[in-house]
Structure formats: structure tokens, C-alpha cells
Amino acid sequence: MRVRKAVLPAAGFGTRFLPASKAVPKEMMPLVDRPIIQYAVEEAAASGIEQIIIVISAGRNAIEEHFDADPTLERWLEERGDIELLRQIRRITEMGTIAFVHQKEQLGLGHAVLMAKELVGDEPFAVLLSDDVMRNPNGPPVTRQLIDIYQQHRGSVIAAQRVPPEEASRYGIIAPRHEEGRLVEIEDVVEKPSVAEAPSSLAVLGRYVLTPKIFDLLETTPRGSGGEIQLTDAIRELSQEQAVFAYQFEGQRHDAGTRLSWLKANVAMALDSEAADEVRAYIRGLDLRD
Numbered sequence: 001m002r003v004r005k006a007v008l009p010a011a012g013f014g015t016r017f018l019p020a021s022k023a024v025p026k027e028m029m030p031l032v033d034r035p036i037i038q039y040a041v042e043e044a045a046a047s048g049i050e051q052i053i054i055v056i057s058a059g060r061n062a063i064e065e066h067f068d069a070d071p072t073l074e075r076w077l078e079e080r081g082d083i084e085l086l087r088q089i090r091r092i093t094e095m096g097t098i099a100f101v102h103q104k105e106q107l108g109l110g111h112a113v114l115m116a117k118e119l120v121g122d123e124p125f126a127v128l129l130s131d132d133v134m135r136n137p138n139g140p141p142v143t144r145q146l147i148d149i150y151q152q153h154r155g156s157v158i159a160a161q162r163v164p165p166e167e168a169s170r171y172g173i174i175a176p177r178h179e180e181g182r183l184v185e186i187e188d189v190v191e192k193p194s195v196a197e198a199p200s201s202l203a204v205l206g207r208y209v210l211t212p213k214i215f216d217l218l219e220t221t222p223r224g225s226g227g228e229i230q231l232t233d234a235i236r237e238l239s240q241e242q243a244v245f246a247y248q249f250e251g252q253r254h255d256a257g258t259r260l261s262w263l264k265a266n267v268a269m270a271l272d273s274e275a276a277d278e279v280r281a282y283i284r285g286l287d288l289r290d
Contacts, residue, residue, distance in 0.1 A: 003147045003209055004051060005119070006044040006126040009112035010037060011057040011103040016258045025060045027130050029262065032269045035066060036256050038092070040130040045095040047144035049126060052098045053119050055112045064100055069093045108228025114218040122212050124150060127231075129206030133265060134159070135272075136251030145249050146209045149183065155243035156214070158235070159207035160184065161253060168198035172232045174246050175199035182248040186239050191232050202246060204232070205253060214238055 014026030021029070027037035037054075044052050056063055070089070077086040101115045113127060126143050134142040146157045160174060169192050176199075177187035190199055208231075217234040224230045238244055254265035270279045 001123050002048075003124050003126055003150060004049065005123070006047075006049040006052050006128055006143070007113055007116040007120065008037065008040055008044070008052060008054045008128050008130060009109055010063055010130065011055050011060070011112055011115075012106060013057075017262075025056075025063055028062050028066065029256075031133065031254075031256055031262070031266060032273055036133065036262075037063060037130040038066070039133045039135075040128040041067070041095055041098070043134060043141045043143050044126065044128055047126070047141045047147060049143070050096055051119075052096055053101060053116045054098060055101045055103050055115050057103050057106060067092060067095075067098050106228075107223070108226070108230055110218050110221055110229035110231040110234055113231055114215060114229070117215045120212065120215075124156075124209060124211050127206075127208040127210060131255065131257035132206030133254040133256050133269075134205075134207060134249070134251055135254070136249070139250055142207050142249045142251050143209075145251075146207055146247055149245060149247050150209045153183075153243065153245060155245050156211050156235070156238060157209045157245045157247050158186070159205045159249050160202045160246035161205055161248060162201045163203040165195050165198065165201060168193055168195055168201070168203070171203035171205075173198045173200060174202040174204060176202065176246075182250075184246040184248070186235075186244045186246055188239065189232050189236050191230070202248070204246070205249075207249070208235075210235075211238075211242060213242060 010025060010027045014021030017026045017029060028035040041052055054063060074086060074089060099119055103112055103115050128143060136142060142159055146159060149157045163171060172189045172191050173193055174186055175188040176184045178185040189204060214234055217237045221229050221234045224233055254268055255261040256265045
């Protein structure tokens with residue numbers, strides 16, 4: 001069965017970005033020239049996803065408005081003759097079918113994914129966490145890579161990347177059962193272990209292709225850390241019933257989930273944009289002395 005749908009959780013309070021995220025969802029924070037979440041939507045569309053399901057919370061209408069048409073703005077740009085910008089604005093609404101699901105309580109990532117059950121139905125689906133901005137300019141998008149692995153092996157697939165040992169406590173770390181090239185069959189996932197307890201250097205990152213069985217497991221997964229339903233806990237259970245794989249994807253990952261990492265991501269992305277020369281010149285001209 002083809003992977004046609006993707007879930008993008010975007011219902012959190014964005015506490016790491018307060019006070020900026022009090023009125024503006026963190027997913028709408030700009031990353032160079034577009035909101036963070038747009039990169040994930042573009043990646044999903046470029047990966048062949050036909051329906052994108054964005055999970056939001058009450059009062060977070062900015063995300064809906066961003067992906068909706070704005071005839072007044074489009075008419076104004078057309079009258080000004082700003083055709084290139086008009087084309088960019090219209091492209092936002094042409095990236096496929098986008099549906100919204102409201103999460104009434106913020107009960108964790110696993111709960112957010114579970115909110116999409118009715119729209120996903122009984123078929124495999126992708127999950128993209130917009131905090132992780134994935135780019136692979138010279139090849140297929142990361143989500144497409146995971147879909148291809150799923151189609152080859154018919155098992156859930158998680159994006160993974162090796163991290164320095166001292167960073168293990170920031171991630172879910174994979175305990176491999178079998179490893180062959182970029183592909184790893186998962187034995188277990190240890191959430192945010194200490195350096196001594198980390199079973200490998202392979203970290204789970206924010207892209208998944210999951211079988212619909214995950215919904216059954218999420219419905220029975222007890223609340224874990226912080227009283228939240230953790231997606232990692234359900235994936236651990238899934239790995240005991242079905243083969244679950246990790247794939248060391250090709251491409252770059254920019255973390256946009258904290259204020260400092262978001263600033264770093266802006267610099268990195270700007271240095272890879274049309275304004276790269278101007279940005280480099282600006283950085284070189286800064287007085288970086290203490």
C-alpha cells in the first residue's frame with residue numbers, strides 16, 4: 001500500500017520560544033523567508049504525499065491562515081505587477097490537500113499523532129516534526145527516502161543520524177538488532193539515556209513512516225514523562241510485534257526547536273540561500289571580540 005498521507009503535529013505551546021510564541025505558534029517562526037512548518041509541508045509534497053494532516057490546538061489559527069488562499073493579498077500583488085512574489089504566495093496553497101485536526105489537550109507527541117487516526121485510516125503514513133528541518137538538495141527528500149525503505153521492507157521506518165556521545169541525553173537512542181549499511185533493524189529505543197546507558201550513537205530524528213498498527217498501541221500506551229503519551233513508547237511496543245527499521249538518511253538536518261538552535265539554523269540556511277554572499281560579508285564585518 002502506498003504512503004499517501006502525512007501527519008504534522010503542531011499543537012504544542014512552544015514554551016522554548018516564549019514570549020514570542022504566546023501569540024504566534026513556534027511552527028510559524030520565520031526561518032529565513034518562510035515559517036518553519038512550511039519546510040516540512042514542502043518536503044511532504046515533494047515526497048509524493050497527497051494529503052497533509054496538521055494537528056493544531058485551539059487559538060492557533062495562524063497556521064490555518066498561512067496555508068489558506070488570500071485573494072485580497074494576491075490581487076494586490078497582481079496589481080503591483082509583483083508576479084514572482086504572487087507565484088510564491090499561490091504555491092503555498094497548491095502543495096496538496098491540507099486538513100486540520102484540533103488537539104484539545106496537549107498530551108504529548110503520541111497523543112497528537114493519535115488525533116489523526118480517523119483521517120489516516122487503515123494505511124501507512126508519514127510523520128514529520130517541523131522542528132527538524134531536513135534538506136537533501138542533491139537527492140530525494142528525507143521523507144521520500146523513508147517511504148522507499150518502507151516499500152522495500154514493509155515495516156515502519158524512522159529517520160536516524162549518529163550524534164556525539166555527549167548529546168545522547170537529548171534524543172531517543174536506538175539499540176540495533178541488525179545493521180546493514182544505512183539500514184538498521186531496531187531492537188529497542190532508549191529515551192534520553194545518559195552517556196553510559198546509551199546503546200549506540202544512533203539518534204531518532206523527526207521523520208517517521210509508520211504502519212497503522214501504531215494507532216492501536218497509542219490508544220493503550222500509558223502516560224509517561226510529564227504525563228504525556230510518548231510516541232517512542234508506542235514504537236518500542238511496535239518493534240516487539242513487527243519489524244521496525246531506522247534509516248541513516250542522506251541530507252542535512254537543522255534543529256529549529258530551541259531559540260539558540262533556531263538562530264543557528266537561520267544562519268546556516270541563509271548561507272545556503274540567494275543572499276549567501278551578502279550574509280557572509282555581513283558576518284565577516286562583525287566585531288566578534290569579547
